[in-house]
Amino acid sequence: GEDVEQSLFLSVREGDSSVINCTYTDSSSTYLYWYKQEPGAGLQLLTYIFSNMDMKQDQRLTVLLNKKDKHLSLRIADTQTGDSAIYFCAERGNQGGKLIFGQGTELSVKP
Amino acid sequence: SAVISQKPSRDICQRGTSLTIQCQVDSQVTMMFWYRQQPGQSLTLIATANQGSEATYESGFVIDKFPISRPNLTFSTLTVSNMSPEDSSIYLCSGTQGGPEAFFGQGTRLTVV
Numbered sequence: 196g197e198d199v200e201q202s203l204f205l206s207v208r209e210g211d212s213s214v215i216n217c218t219y220t221d222s223s224s225t226y227l228y229w230y231k232q233e234p235g236a237g238l239q240l241l242t243y244i245f246s247n248m249d250m251k252q253d254q255r256l257t258v259l260l261n262k263k264d265k266h267l268s269l270r271i272a273d274t275q276t277g278d279s280a281i282y283f284c285a286e287r288g289n290q291g292g293k294l295i296f297g298q299g300t301e302l303s304v305k306p
Numbered sequence: 307s308a309v310i311s312q313k314p315s316r317d318i319c320q321r322g323t324s325l326t327i328q329c330q331v332d333s334q335v336t337m338m339f340w341y342r343q344q345p346g347q348s349l350t351l352i353a354t355a356n357q358g359s360e361a362t363y364e365s366g367f368v369i370d371k372f373p374i375s376r377p378n379l380t381f382s383t384l385t386v387s388n389m390s391p392e393d394s395s396i397y398l399c400s401g402t403q404g405g406p407e408a409f410f411g412q413g414t415r416l417t418v419v
Contacts, residue, residue: 226406237312237398237412238349245406283348285408292337292402296349 201297217284312411334379335401
């Protein structure tokens with residue numbers, strides 16, 4: 196079945212760039228997503244990318260997609276302490292709107 | 307974009323009882339989903355809530371344990387039946403409107419004691 200994998204932890208210094216990586220197995224993915232979850236909160240959609248794109252930029256966020264290698268990354272420029280959260284990668288196949296989530300990457304930003 | 311209001315936001319329940327979680331969307335959504343997030347884990351899809359018909363359950367989830375209703379295009383409920391401590395999780399509903407965006411409620415944090 197479909198699978199999405201992420202590294203579990205990332206620690207960066209404030210002001211540095213963060214890069215969170217994700218790999219997936221479903222070759223029929225239509226969209227790929229990045230969600231942010233702060234402690235005790237729900238899921239906030241950060242950005243998404245259509246599977247026939249290779250890059251999308253939105254303010255401090257840059258998403259890169261390598262469809263051949265089924266690799267997705269999220270780069271956060273000038274990382275702030277408020278960016279500390281768990282970041283989930285998710286993919287959507289071509290059967291309905293359900294999402295398959297990765298395990299989440301806990302980003303810790305140190306001052 | 308759609309805003310999904312989910313309630314209750316949290317609850318502590320006795321084992322053997324049932325809890326019904328409600329999701330209300332401020333605009334029509336074509337598809338609605340229910341996910342479970344066990345402590346420290348990722349989100350797992352429980353089922354797709356189908357309007358006016360029985361929900362479509364994922365492997366490992368059954369209707370007797372997680373009955374779902376979806377009477378119209380803006381409302382759905384999930385019931386967690388005959389609860390045990392293993393059901394302690396965050397339950398989230400999600401909706402899509404035919405486009406790429408998938409919206410989530412704030413989640414219901416359930417603790418079973």
